Amino acid sequence: MAVAKKTRTKMARGRKQDRARVAGGQNYEVQYEAKKTGKSAPAVKKAVKKVGNVRKRVEKRLGR
Numbered sequence: 001m002a003v004a005k006k007t008r009t010k011m012a013r014g015r016k017q018d019r020a021r022v023a024g025g026q027n028y029e030v031q032y033e034a035k036k037t038g039k040s041a042p043a044v045k046k047a048v049k050k051v052g053n054v055r056k057r058v059e060k061r062l063g064r
Helices: 002-019 027-037 041-051 055-061
Strands: none
Touching: 027 041, 027 055, 041 055
């Protein structure tokens, strides 16, 4: 039972890390971030190119 729990923890860390990033090449992620911040999709892509793919930096750049 303990082994399965360790596996879930590793998986959770992977998902959490993935959620902290914006994949600029994935339309659904760009659209989600655009809707969330109230900006256009090209503005989100531009922000990702400028500051990288860390979600907090992208949102800060977009003025959220």
